[in-house]
Amino acid sequence: MTFVVTEPCFGCKYTDCIVVCPAECFHEGEQMLYIDPDDCLDCDACRPECPVDAIFYEDDVPPQWAEYIELNAEMVAKCPSITERKTPLADGGDN
Numbered sequence: 001m002t003f004v005v006t007e008p009c010f011g012c013k014y015t016d017c018i019v020v021c022p023a024e025c026f027h028e029g030e031q032m033l034y035i036d037p038d039d040c041l042d043c044d045a046c047r048p049e050c051p052v053d054a055i056f057y058e059d060d061v062p063p064q065w066a067e068y069i070e071l072n073a074e075m076v077a078k079c080p081s082i083t084e085r086k087t088p089l090a091d092g093g094d095n
Contacts, residue, residue, distance in 0.1 A: 001042055001057065001058045001059060002035060002037035002040040002042060002057075002058050002072075003035050003040055003042065003044070003046060003047060003055050003056065003057055003058065004035060004037075004055065004056055004057075004058050004061050004068050004069050004072050005032060005033050005034055005035055005054055005055055005068065005072055006054050006055070006056060006061060006062070006065040006068040007054065007064075007065050007068065008050075008052040008053055008054035009032040009033055009050075009052060009054035009055075010031050010032045011031055011032070011089055011090065012032070012052050012054070012088055012089055012090040013028070013031065013032055013033055013086075013088050013089045013090070014050065014051050014052065014088040014090065015033070015082065015084075015085045015086050015088065016049040016050065016051060016085070017033070017046035017047075017049045017050050017055060018033065018046070018082050018083060018084075018085070019049075019083075019084070019085050020045040020046060020049050021043075021045060021046050021083075022041060022043060022045065023039050023040060023041045023043070024039070024081060024083050025039035025040045025041075026046075026081070026082050026083075027075065027076045027079040027080060027081055027082060028079055028080055028081075028082040028086075029075055029078075029079045031089070032054075033082065034071070034072045034075040034076050034079060035055075035072050035076070036072075036073075036076040037058075037072065037073050037076075042057075044057075052090075
């Protein structure tokens with residue numbers, strides 16, 4: 001199992017979660033972050049750090065956001081890895 005970034009991250013892209021990730025499994029898209037399901041250690045370090053509550057354990061993803069499970073797996077192949085904090089989109093920053 002893995003953790004999944006869901007809808008609340010879209011347009012925010014806070015990076016508090018990536019700096020605590022021991023597996024460096026986050027990837028940065030234009031509008032949100034994604035977690036690589038193959039690299040995630042299921043450690044739960046990232047979830048409490050997300051200020052918009054966008055990260056869920058795969059089995060706990062709300063039904064309305066179930067498509068994000070597959071989207072995370074798909075997008076990590078297309079998006080670069082991110083390991084350093086950046087200004088979030090929600091604060092008007094350029095990423």
